[in-house]
Amino acid sequence: MAGKDVNTMKISPVVWKNGDVIKWEDANIHVMSHVIHYGSSVFEGIRCYNTSQGSAVFRLPEHIQRLLNSAKIYRMDPPYSREEICNATVNLIRESELDSCYIRPVVFRGLDMDNPSFGVYGMNNPIDTYIAMWQWGKYLGEEAIENGIDVCVSSWNRITSNSMPAMAKAGANYMNSQLIKMEAKLLGFAEGIALDDRGFVSEGSGENLFIVNNGKLITPPLGASILPGITRDSVIQIAREMGIEVIETSIQRSALYLADELFFTGTAAEISPIRSVDHIKVGNGKRGEMTKAFQDEFFAIIDARRPAPNNAQWLTFIADAEEKKTAVA
């Protein structure tokens, strides 16, 4: 099945909905669905790479586990196991015929047409699970990976963990992210860094943040209202393998200005160097050596040119799934 081209972006013509594969055109919901009014969704962002050994999804089980964790926090109980959602994702990639893509599973409170419910409570609304996918290039621009980006510290604080838990990747959290991102872009920056409610560095609107200082890697702890990023975890594991000390600690805003190197991590952003914060040059204003070293290892892993640290299985190959399916059939 051929992909759908919208403004040169290739979109999968098929979407997974509650166990069925449906057409992209049919993946619609009612305007009175709970999620539209009260933001009750949790979701994931996952990349499938066209690696040197065929298409493979990066850390698929970890992403789906985080999806289920996010759902659990919000008392949503999608009737699918981690394995079922992983298999559905892999099968959908095969049907979409995209060799690389960004995968978007989403779980939300919908609307029961026979027994509609419109209040905040939401527990009587059905839980719907969808998976969509499309081809997505470099999130912060093609040049960002090499040249780095200019960012600002946002005037908006990051959500606090006892009001909107950052540990859940909930759609509603991204209202906060939108404030941060819109402000940054309108001021001419590529991205904004939010401080937490105590004034310590938290994260970007859609990325975790790392500082390199005196050969050590420093990053805010989960307590700074950050999403437990899977790229963050990957970089920490790569650093440990390289014998680099990793410190998770509270970071003051001014430490951003004095860092030797600074970079963002995320599924969409991958590893993106930051060359200035609030117009103050970071280091020499270019991608730092350690940042490049992490990128080199990370890109080699996602291209299946080297194994993950501790020989962990970070890649789920699409062809393997096909073989498995044929063997079972």
Ligand code: PMP
């Ligand atoms: N923080 C936020 C707010 C994000 O949206 C993302 C992207 N999912 C990240 C961090 C990075 O997480 P990951 O590496 O798992 O994509």
